[in-house]
Amino acid sequence: MLITLLTPGCERKSSGGSVYRMPEQLDDGLTTGSLEQAGIDPELIVRAVGTIIKGRYGEIHSMLIYRKGMLVFEEYFPGHTYVWDAPMYRGQQVQWDRTMLHQVMSCTKSVTSACFDIAIEKGIIESVTQSIFDYLPQHQQYNTGEKSGITIENLLTMTSGLEWDEWHAPHGTPANDVDRLYFECSDDPVSCVLEKPLVSKPGEVFTYNGGGIITLGEIMRHASGMDIAEFSEKYLFGPMGIDSIQWDRFPNGELETGGGLHLRPRDMIKFGVTYLNDGIWDGKRIISSGWVKKSAAVYGNNSGIRIPIEDSGRNGYGYTWWISEFGGGTRRISMFRANGWGGQVIMVLPEKETVVVFTGGNYTTRSSLFNLLKRYILPSLN
Secondary structure (H helix, E strand, O other), rough: OOOOOOOOOOOOOOOOOEEEOOOOOOOOOOOEEEOOHOEEEEEHHHHHHHHHHOOOOOOEEEEEEOOOEEEEEEEEEHHHEOOOHHHHHEEEEEEEEOOEEEEOOOOOOOHHHHHHHHHHHHHOOOOOEEEEEHHHHHHHHOOOOHHOEEEEHHHHHHOEEEOOOOOOOOOOOOOHHHHHHHOHHHHHHHHHHHHEEEOOOOOOOOOOOOOOHHHHHHHHHHHHHHOHHHHHHHHHHHHOOOOOOEEOOOOOEEEEEOOEEEOOHHHHHHHHHHOOOEEEEEEOOOOOOHHHHHHHOOOOOOOOOOOOOOOOOOOEEEEOOOEEOOOOOOOOEEEEEEEEEEEEEEEEEEHHEEEEEEEEEEOOOOOOHHHHHHHHHHHEOO
């Protein structure tokens, strides 16, 4: 298998003999360069790729690194397409490449979040502190008691207080609340979210709830007159030059705004770079600086969270982005990331001027991307 990357006039090989050259310059708004130009130790990255090829990190479909204004690493690997009703969720075996859309799973949530910032900045939505029922005219039957106090911010930060379990109940069954939206509620998934009992006061307790983000999609539709697919194309992806996008929908036509987005990995990098640059892409303000800060900061009591599908340890959670720290003392490195099931992740490391993207197919096995990050990528950043 021949792989690409590295520095002009200099080839390096993994133990498997693969050759690496720097990414190709395309007309997509990304400037490319070499690892060495970005101050990255090529030997460690070469070793990382060797371990991926050997399957030590399960099924990784792509790895991309952007640093100091340049895309300096871009690699794709063989793996399976995602099929929700196939054994191990594995469809056709393919060789992934930069032209192919990949389902980004819960990274979708961070795109939905960005759209809400844009809507607020444009005056389409007044504030994150508004009750969700201000924009849900067809669901007023649930606007009762303390549920009336659930805000847009509560849905963004997973603190709605609604009973929900999608982390511990088995996937592929109605016992898992997010899967239940497909099995039993596909004609009105938002009602299946809002009918759940309130088990804590809104804003106080973190409970991972993809249904809340799907509810945000319905809020956007009523507030703007556009679904998030249309809204994001006009105000987010369009200005960033991202023109290859796919969204999944429920049978009733509602968008799956919690996990149904498909993007190319280079476009995932562009989204991450916009957050790295405080909301600016190619000199244009896309996302407000304040929203980026709320995405990268722990909200309320959302700390010490262990994600059952990965090796990330304890995490914080902000406006749909996870927050982690590495090292100690003055050498501490902070990271915030959009995160998706199976190994889809957009990692933003501000202190290192770096964005790392992975896609993968580890749907039934624990993701070990943090081990890969800490063992090879972080030590390579000079």
